[in-house]
Amino acid sequence: MTETVDLLKPTEAAVISGVELNIVNHAIDRALPARVVHRGKGRGVWAEACFYIAFYHRSAGRLTADERRFAILDIDKRVEAAGEGASRWLSLRRHCTVRHDFLALDLETFWAETHERWRRYLAARNVVKVDPDILGGTPVVAGTRVPIHDVAASVAAGLSVSRIASAYPSLDEEQIELATLYARANPLQGRPPERRALTGAKILSKRTIARRRLSA
Structure with a gap:
């Protein structure tokens, strides 16, 4: 299984990041480096952005927005400088620690959890x-x-x-x-269709239940 660098829709990024869709849209607007975002027609993010989104959301109770953005930009600059192309996930893992003045962060846990969700999503697409x-x-x-x-x-x-x-x-x-x-x-677009019976399902058993008559 190859780890492609596909552009993900916000709904896909939400699943891989482990957050709600509104969190993804907020991160696109406020927190993510320009390199990992596509804001034109077909708004989306590159796969490794899901690592940043997961960290930005889950660390909100411990770090300020400025500290979280600093950490993301610091890591992303080093990943971009490494120039490892399709091995972005491995590069993220190598650079997922941040040390600046009094700030010291190890984001290995965020990387491992997000990468596992990415791996499962690749399997789902297959x-x-x-x-x-x-x-x-x-x-x-x-x-x-x-x-x-x-x-x-x-x-x-x-x-x-x-x-x-x-x-x-x-x-x-x-x-x-x-x-x-x-x-x-990849939710269905537009009005949800009427829920159908299990298409292609086999009837394993069938029985008739008499309706109980209500007493007057």
């Missing part, structure tokens, strides 16, 4: 297929005709992973978890 010949281009789990967002809707409705897996025999638990992750990072 299980998704978009093909105009399959359900009109609806994102599906690769090798199946199961829509990603239908799986995520089942999880959101409170169905257990094991129950969803039994309803979709073509999916295993890992695929269900990754499909749900992908759907969170």
Whole structure:
């Protein structure tokens, strides 16, 4: 699996950073270095910006906004100077300590947690297929005709992973978890569609329950 340097949508960055979408937008406007931000058409951030976003948000109770911005800019200048191209994540790890006057920070924990979420998101993208010949281009789990967002809707409705897996025999638990992750990072645009039954699900049992008549 290659760690690409893709431009991420704010919704993707929110999932990888482990924060809400409004936090990502605030960081884009107030905290992130220009190098890792795209503010034109198709607003977004480069993947390594998620490390900065996670740190900026979670350290808010301990550090001032100026201290957090200083730390981010200090690290980013060293990463940019290193010029390690596609190995930005490794470069971030090498430069994730900050020492200036009385300020001493070690951001290794932020790096490890964010990088793990990035790794999982790359895995999630690998299980998704978009093909105009399959359900009109609806994102599906690769090798199946199961829509990603239908799986995520089942999880959101409170169905257990094991129950969803039994309803979709073509999916295993890992695929269900990754499909749900992908759907969170890439929500459907516009008005949410009506929740459908489990597409492609097998009926394992069926029974009829008589309605109880209310007494007068």
